Amino acid sequence: MDKITGHDTGPSCISCGYSHSRTLNVAPRVRSWLRVDEKLGVGVCSECSEWVAAWDRGVRHATPKSDGEARSEASAPEGLDNLIRQAVLPSLPHVLLEVYDILASEVSSSKQIAALLETDAGLTARALRLGNSAFYGMSRKVSSVSEVMLLIGAFDLWWLLFTTEVKDLFFGIDRQLMDMNRFWKHSLFTACASRVISEKYRLGRPGELFVSGLLHDIGKLLMLQQIPVDYHMVLKRASEGEVLIDVERDLLGYTHEQASAALLEHWKLPASLISAVGEHHLEVDTLSDKLVVAAANRLAHRVLEESEEELPEEVLKIDVNTEINPLYERMVNFVT
Ligand SMILES: [Fe+2]
Ligand SMILES: [Fe+2]
Numbered sequence: 001m002d003k004i005t006g007h008d009t010g011p012s013c014i015s016c017g018y019s020h021s022r023t024l025n026v027a028p029r030v031r032s033w034l035r036v037d038e039k040l041g042v043g044v045c046s047e048c049s050e051w052v053a054a055w056d057r058g059v060r061h062a063t064p065k066s067d068g069e070a071r072s073e074a075s076a077p078e079g080l081d082n083l084i085r086q087a088v089l090p091s092l093p094h095v096l097l098e099v100y101d102i103l104a105s106e107v108s109s110s111k112q113i114a115a116l117l118e119t120d121a122g123l124t125a126r127a128l129r130l131g132n133s134a135f136y137g138m139s140r141k142v143s144s145v146s147e148v149m150l151l152i153g154a155f156d157l158w159w160l161l162f163t164t165e166v167k168d169l170f171f172g173i174d175r176q177l178m179d180m181n182r183f184w185k186h187s188l189f190t191a192c193a194s195r196v197i198s199e200k201y202r203l204g205r206p207g208e209l210f211v212s213g214l215l216h217d218i219g220k221l222l223m224l225q226q227i228p229v230d231y232h233m234v235l236k237r238a239s240e241g242e243v244l245i246d247v248e249r250d251l252l253g254y255t256h257e258q259a260s261a262a263l264l265e266h267w268k269l270p271a272s273l274i275s276a277v278g279e280h281h282l283e284v285d286t287l288s289d290k291l292v293v294a295a296a297n298r299l300a301h302r303v304l305e306e307s308e309e310e311l312p313e314e315v316l317k318i319d320v321n322t323e324i325n326p327l328y329e330r331m332v333n334f335v336t
Contacts, residue, residue: 011041014055014229015048015176042233050176055229080254083226084262090169090225092267095120096162103155103207104270113154114146123161130160130334155207159191163214163335170221177224177232184336186300187214192328193296193318194276197287200323201314204276204289211269212276212293219259223252245281257281287312 011033012019018031035055036043044051095116102108102116117123124145131148132141142148149157163184173180194213198206223231234251238244245255261278276293284295298309303320318324 011036011038011043013045013048014042014232015044015051018045018047080258080262083259084266089266092165093120093123095123096165097268099158103158108154110146110149110154114149117145126161126164127157159211159214160334170225173221173224177228181336185332186304187217188331188335189300189304189328190216190293190296192324192331193299194293196318196323197292197296197315200318201287203287203292208273209276209292212273213296215264216260216277216280216293216297217256218263219256222259222263223256284312287314
């Protein structure tokens with residue numbers, strides 16, 4: 001353990017921001033560095049031991065300047081390719097992806113979907129649990145995937161199973177890094193709003209845009225899982241008022257939109273679904289197929305966080321209480 005010395009400049013803690021030189025007069029307790037990288041000027045101080053695991057796990061690409069600002073040019077960020085190619089990426093049950101293909105085809109058969117789901121014991125158990133959950137208030141037990149599909153509908157069953165699988169893949173992300181409940185509420189609202197905008201204005205395919213809305217920010221979870229220290233530094237600067245995607249570009253060289261799209265590509269989801277995810281922070285002056293998720297994302301920020309997002313008239317005309325909330329509230333009950 002290196003003792004903090006009395007140098008004028010020194011590393012700052014990635015968690016609490018402690019820096020010996022900056023806090024000398026206000027923090028009389030001597031802290032030591034559990035981890036420190038003098039070159040990068042960051043470390044984990046002895047008061048923040050819960051960050052050691054993230055530090056050890058994290059591949060650090062971010063390189064803060066000596067004045068505390070971050071830059072990307074000093075040690076070149078290895079970038080999105082490394083995030084996707086070198087990391088051990090979470091994978092989804094293949095059956096779920098096959099079911100999506102059937103649902104997306106013109107001739108989807110419930111029998112075929114049920115048979116496929118039943119080849120995976122975990123998904124079958126999950127489907128039965130959903131079918132027998134209090135929400136549906138059935139007087140008798142549902143005992144087969146086909147019955148659950150009759151009750152919930154094939155598409156709704158698919159996304160419920162899909163969402164719970166994705167949630168499991170990213171289970172264990174430090175609460176200090178991300179409020180997961182808030183993350184899923186935002187994602188679910190964006191999914192519902194995408195479906196409503198798509199149906200109301202006949203833009204794109206509602207089911208596809210719903211899934212794009214659900215997964216649009218999944219790149220954030222990927223980065224928190226794979227490069228937690230870097231992404232923590234990104235989130236910290238964003239929480240201080242900087243624009244998130246600008247900080248991502250600055251520190252990492254790519255955005256969470258691109259990370260989301262790359263993960264969906266890795267999962268071999270359809271290209272049309274991926275393109276809506278990859279550019280969900282575009283300005284939305286006029287609605288188009290391509291901008292449904294971007295508009296829904298802005299609407300989610302406006303409604304859930306009361307932020308001042310600019311949106312086209314058609315989106316502002318949507319009555320959130322009657323057109324989006326019934327679906328959203330039903331989903332939140334299942335997922336969060
Ligand atoms: Fe986003
Ligand atoms: Fe978002």
